Each structure stands twice: as C-alpha cells, then as structure tokens.
Amino acid sequence: MTINRPASEQDGTLLKNRDFMLFWTGQSISDLGAAVTTLAVPLTAITMLRASTFEVGVLTAFSTAAWLVMTLPAGMIVDRVVKRPLMIGCGVARGVVVASVPVAAALGGLTIIHLYAVAFLVGSINVVFEIACQSYLPVLMSRRRLIEGNGKIATTNAVAVAGGPSLAGGLMTVLHSAARVMVVDCLSYVIGIVTLLLIRSPEPRPADRGDRSMRREAAEGITFVLRHPVLRRVVACSSISNLCDAMVTTLVVVFLLGDLGTDPATLGLVLGLGSAGGIVGGVLATSFARWVGGARALWAGKLYLGGFALLIPIGGPGWGVLAVAAGLFASRLSTVAYNVLQIAFRQSICPPELLGRMNASIRWMIRGAMPIGGLLAGILGAWLGARATLAVAVSCSWLAVLWLVFSPLRRQREMPVTPDWS
The missing domain is CATH 1.20.1250.20 (MFS general substrate transporter like domains)
Incomplete structure (x- = not known):
C-alpha cells in the first residue's frame, strides 16, 4: 500500500500537516499530564499515607523497573500490530489505572501497595506507548522530515518536564489533595485518545510472521x-x-x-x-x-x-x-x-x-x-x-x-x- 503524503510535505512545513498536528497536540498534553503525575504519586504516598523514605524509594524503583522488564516484549508487540489502535488502547489503560488512585483515596481504601501497582502498571504501559509512538511517526511524514517532527515533540516534552512539577504544586494548593491532582492526568489521556482517533493517515498492516518464537x-x-x-x-x-x-x-x-x-x-x-x-x-x-x-x-x-x-x-x-x-x-x-x-x-x-x-x-x-x-x-x-x-x-x-x-x-x-x- 502506498502512503500519500500531505501537501505539507511539498510546501515545507509540518504545521500544515493535519495528522501530525493532531498527534503532536495529543502527545504534548499527555506529556504535561504525565509530568504532573510524576510528582503527584510520591506526594500522595508522603502526604496521605505517611510513607517512609524507603517506601518512596521502592515506589520510584517500581516506576522505572518496567523499562528493564517490559521493553523487549513491547518491541515485539509493536511490530506485530497496527500501532495507532495500540496507542489508543494504552491511553485508555493508563487513564483507568491512574484514575484508580483518586477513587481509592475518596473511598478511604488507598494503600502503598496500591501505589506500587499503579507505578509499575503505568510504567509498563508507558514503555509500550513510547515504543509505538517512535515507530508510528514515520507513518505521518516522509523520513526526510523526521528530525523536524522529533524536534517539535522533544520541545514540548521538555516544556512538560520543566513545567509539570510546578503545575502539580499549584493544583495541589487548589485541590488540597495530591490524589485529586491525578484527575488532570486522566483528562490529558482523554485528549490524547481523541486526537489519535481523528488521525486519517493510513497505516500499513504488519506482515504476518507466523508462530516464530519471542526469543527469535x-x-x-x-x-x-x-x-x-x-x-x-x-x-x-x-x-x-x-x-x-x-x-x-x-x-x-x-x-x-x-x-x-x-x-x-x-x-x-x-x-x-x-x-x-x-x-x-x-x-x-x-x-x-x-x-x-x-x-x-x-x-x-x-x-x-x-x-x-x-x-x-x-x-x-x-x-x-x-x-x-x-x-x-x-x-x-x-x-x-x-x-x-x-x-x-x-x-x-x-x-x-x-x-x-x-x-x-x-x-x-x-x-x-x-x-x-x-x-x-x-x-x-x-x-x-x-x-x-x-x-x-x-x-x-x-x-x-x-x-x-x-x-x-x-x-x-x-x-x-x-x-x-x-
């Protein structure tokens, strides 16, 4: 199947590439929401559960362990399926997992074990999503435009990393609860899902590789x-x-x-x-x-x-x-x-x-x-x-x-x- 490139590939700007702009907008908002949660999760552990320094360290370890455990299997998953539906599924899953924290807090059932599970599950979903995202970008533009596309995404990601903790602190002041702050992250995932649903660029289906082993x-x-x-x-x-x-x-x-x-x-x-x-x-x-x-x-x-x-x-x-x-x-x-x-x-x-x-x-x-x-x-x-x-x-x-x-x-x-x- 031949992919027809948009007019932006000819007039020299990605800003007129409708599908890339949708993708970039959703990614930027989701990155900001994720940066808010990066601070909100340990704050929830400290302020609501009175977690010790050791427990906060374990929480951080659970959030990063997914990169060692899930990365290689995620690569095999991404190469076997159409990537946009996979990313949409990841957005839904992340929203549900993150939403479980304010719900559990409101019901009085939040525990440190719950936060450990959330940290690992969100980290695992993020692994799949990020690998799918990097593998999907060539669908939206010619490969000569990849530096520009990656540059725009990296810029807004850096803005999110820099501004997310400050936004989280301000929201906590207004909402009076670190757990409630994570609702903002859930809303950012909803926006990311909608932007992915609106993309029209066709994506070629991966070839069937049969029953080859995961190790191979x-x-x-x-x-x-x-x-x-x-x-x-x-x-x-x-x-x-x-x-x-x-x-x-x-x-x-x-x-x-x-x-x-x-x-x-x-x-x-x-x-x-x-x-x-x-x-x-x-x-x-x-x-x-x-x-x-x-x-x-x-x-x-x-x-x-x-x-x-x-x-x-x-x-x-x-x-x-x-x-x-x-x-x-x-x-x-x-x-x-x-x-x-x-x-x-x-x-x-x-x-x-x-x-x-x-x-x-x-x-x-x-x-x-x-x-x-x-x-x-x-x-x-x-x-x-x-x-x-x-x-x-x-x-x-x-x-x-x-x-x-x-x-x-x-x-x-x-x-x-x-x-x-x-």
Whole structure:
C-alpha cells in the first residue's frame, strides 16, 4: 500500500500537516499530564499515607523497573500490530489505572501497595506507548522530515518536564489533595485518545510472521542494532551518556545544598534554568541539522556544546552557582538535541517491520544504564566527594561522543534516507 503524503510535505512545513498536528497536540498534553503525575504519586504516598523514605524509594524503583522488564516484549508487540489502535488502547489503560488512585483515596481504601501497582502498571504501559509512538511517526511524514517532527515533540516534552512539577504544586494548593491532582492526568489521556482517533493517515498492516518464537524475534532487533556500523556506536554513546547523566542528576542537588550551601529557592532556580536548556535544544535541533547537515549535527552539537557541562563541578557559593546553572543548561541543550537527531537517524535507517524491536532494543540498552549510574554516584560520591564525582561524570558523558566522531558518520553531511513505506 502506498502512503500519500500531505501537501505539507511539498510546501515545507509540518504545521500544515493535519495528522501530525493532531498527534503532536495529543502527545504534548499527555506529556504535561504525565509530568504532573510524576510528582503527584510520591506526594500522595508522603502526604496521605505517611510513607517512609524507603517506601518512596521502592515506589520510584517500581516506576522505572518496567523499562528493564517490559521493553523487549513491547518491541515485539509493536511490530506485530497496527500501532495507532495500540496507542489508543494504552491511553485508555493508563487513564483507568491512574484514575484508580483518586477513587481509592475518596473511598478511604488507598494503600502503598496500591501505589506500587499503579507505578509499575503505568510504567509498563508507558514503555509500550513510547515504543509505538517512535515507530508510528514515520507513518505521518516522509523520513526526510523526521528530525523536524522529533524536534517539535522533544520541545514540548521538555516544556512538560520543566513545567509539570510546578503545575502539580499549584493544583495541589487548589485541590488540597495530591490524589485529586491525578484527575488532570486522566483528562490529558482523554485528549490524547481523541486526537489519535481523528488521525486519517493510513497505516500499513504488519506482515504476518507466523508462530516464530519471542526469543527469535527479540534477537532480530538486537542483532540489527549491534551489526549496524553506526547504530551500535549510537548505543555506546547514549548508554555511557545516560549512565553519567544519571550520576549528575543524583548528585547535583547534594552538591548545591551541601557543598555550596544553596537555599531551596536558589536550588529551584538553578534546576529550572537547566531544564530550559532542554526546551532550547528541542527548538534548535532542526535548524542546526539544516545548517550543518543531519549526520554532522548528530555528533557536532554534543562535541562542541556538551563540554560546557564541565562548568558544573567548577561552581562555587554565591554567584558561583551560575556556573552550575550554565553547565546544566548546556548539558540539557546538547542532550535533547542529540536525542532528537539520534531518534530520527534510527527511524530513517530501519526497515518498517523492525522499527518496534529496534527501538525497544536500543531503549532497553541505554535506559538500563541509568540505575547503574545512580548506584555509582552513591559509591563514588561517598569516596571522592560530590564535586570530584560530578567532574568524572560530566567528563565521561562529554567524551562518549567520540564513539560517533570516529565513526563512518563523520564523513557524511546528511543522514541516510531509506525509501518511504509502501
């Protein structure tokens, strides 16, 4: 089946692509709702259930464990089914699971076990949804427009991550209950479902792969990634960066509060400025790729901007915290721009029938490095101190881009583009 591209593919703007705009709008609103719940769930545990620090830590572990448990099976599911109905089903399931929290709280039956289950179930559904989302985007546009499409989605996601906690705090003040705040997330999922239902672009049905074993299907995705001369280097760069960035995230608050004596208000301002870098990175990724070429932009942004993250451990008390803010800003900018470009790269070079398993394999490998980073941060932080450990982390995160600098990609200007689906 040949997919007819909309007029926007010819006049040079995705803003006139009706189906992409619907998809982007739904995603943006759902991302904001999810960011609200990210804070509302632990707040519910602390304020309503008087959860201990250990119980909050377990709650966080349940929310992230799904990436290790569900990612590879999710890739196989995504490659076997039509993706838009799957995403609609995920939206319904997430809404029902999240809604169970305010309902249980209103009935007086909310428990910490209930929150553990919600955290794991929502995390599992999110895994399937995100992999389906990345695999579905090439249906809505030609592969030459993937950098622009991913850039727009990354920008609004960064806005949601930056603004979601503040919105959650304001809503809690108005609603007087963290559990009630999660109703907002449920409403955001409803909007996301409606926008998906309104999309008209036809989606080719995946080929029937018979009764092949799950192990064989999962192996096909991993094998494709590890055998590709550039994709395996993307995984190496991303995995090391994620590990090191998890170390930074774990220790930067300790560094600001403990070593630099920063007050909570200044802490929030510094972290907010860092989050703003992600918004800028999403906005600039497309223009940067057009300027220097998509293939060059994939490594050049991280190489030339990522080094400014070395300002983080140089920071000091008083005005010295501006160095930390600048370093966090540069780190988030280069990371989000890099993520936009590497996602577009892997979408453009992967056969359609492998998109789900390829995306799942990569996310399983690169996200699996994050818990290790948190553990290393605790060990090295206790041994070397927060400042020295941050210096190690930001240096290694920056130098990880050498995997791409010394790859076949360095000799190319533009990303390879495979033929559109047919």
